[in-house]
Amino acid sequence: MRRTLALPVTLVAIALGFLISVQAQTQKNVSEVEKINADRMAHMKTVLSNSQAQNTKLRKDHGVLLEQLDEARKKVNTDPQLLAHLTQLQMIEGTQEVEGPGIQISIDDRNAMVFFPLGPDDLSEMINILKFAGAEAICINGQRIVGSTAIVLSGSTILVNQVPISRGEGVPYELNAIGDQNTLLDYFTKLRASGLKSSGMTVSIVRKKIRVPSYKGTRTFKNAVPVTI
Numbered sequence: 001m002r003r004t005l006a007l008p009v010t011l012v013a014i015a016l017g018f019l020i021s022v023q024a025q026t027q028k029n030v031s032e033v034e035k036i037n038a039d040r041m042a043h044m045k046t047v048l049s050n051s052q053a054q055n056t057k058l059r060k061d062h063g064v065l066l067e068q069l070d071e072a073r074k075k076v077n078t079d080p081q082l083l084a085h086l087t088q089l090q091m092i093e094g095t096q097e098v099e100g101p102g103i104q105i106s107i108d109d110r111n112a113m114v115f116f117p118l119g120p121d122d123l124s125e126m127i128n129i130l131k132f133a134g135a136e137a138i139c140i141n142g143q144r145i146v147g148s149t150a151i152v153l154s155g156s157t158i159l160v161n162q163v164p165i166s167r168g169e170g171v172p173y174e175l176n177a178i179g180d181q182n183t184l185l186d187y188f189t190k191l192r193a194s195g196l197k198s199s200g201m202t203v204s205i206v207r208k209k210i211r212v213p214s215y216k217g218t219r220t221f222k223n224a225v226p227v228t229i
Contacts, residue, residue, distance in 0.1 A: 091137075094146035094215040098137045102178040102210035103185055105193075105203070106171045113200030118173060120151040120158055126175060126192055127151075133187035135177040137212040141165035144215040161217050181207045 090096035105126075109117040127145055130138055138145040143160040150161070157164045168174065177184055185205060193203050 094137070094144045097212065097214040098178060099209065099211040100136070100178040101181055102135070102137075102176065102208070103181055103188070103205055104208055104210060105173075105175040105177070105188060105205050107173045107175075107196060107204075108170065108202040109172055111200045111202060116199070118201075120153050123158065123160075123173070124151050126188070129187055129191050130175070130177045130179075130184060133177075133179065133184045135179040135184060137178040137210075138175065139212045140175050141168075141173060142213060144213055146215045148217075148219060161215070163217075176210045176212055178210050178212055 087096060091098055107118065123140060127138055127140070140160055143149075143163055143165060146161075150159075152159050154164075159165070165173075185207065188205065193205065196203050
């Protein structure tokens with residue numbers, strides 16, 4: 001009888017021992033998980049606290065920068081030297097309308113004797129001659145010539161700054177250039193006007209006070225960025 005009961009009791013004891021061991025291991029795992037979660041929560045709270053502090057600092061810095069920017073704008077609007085410098089930069093890049101002594105060149109290539117009318121390359125060459133002669137500002141049929149200006153042919157129409165240049169009544173092309181009148185006249189006459197006239201075109205050059213409009217286009221820099229030192 002005792003031997004008969006010994007086996008079940010042994011099995012029950014083993015089972016209880018296994019269950020107790022599993023429960024202890026499970027409790028240990030639960031404790032470790034709770035510790036990990038607690039550590040994660042503490043870390044998240046630290047990160048959140050740091051982020052909030054950094055955000056507060058950034059807001060404060062942003063406010064300071066806005067105040068400095070506002071002061072700088074006010075200074076630019078009142079400081080004569082800064083205003084003069086800004087105007088000078090606008091004149092250089094062509095976004096400021098200018099006037100001064102110069103020459104006006106009118107060229108008519110619609111004469112029946114003209115076999116080869118003016119093209120983009122001809123106009124570009126004339127502009128380069130005027131630049132070489134020291135022209136400070138140039139426009140052709142109302143379009144300001146700036147660093148990004150492109151003169152191209154689209155079908156039968158010449159585009160300057162991506163704008164079709166219209167031909168005025170009796171004067172297809174009109175170039176205005178501000179600079180030393182004698183130098184501009186001398187260079188253009190010797191380097192280009194004579195050739196144009198010999199090809200049958202009508203060319204007129206007069207000294208006068210010139211007004212050159214501002215550049216109306218927009219410039220977008222997609223690849224170029226300022227170089228920081």
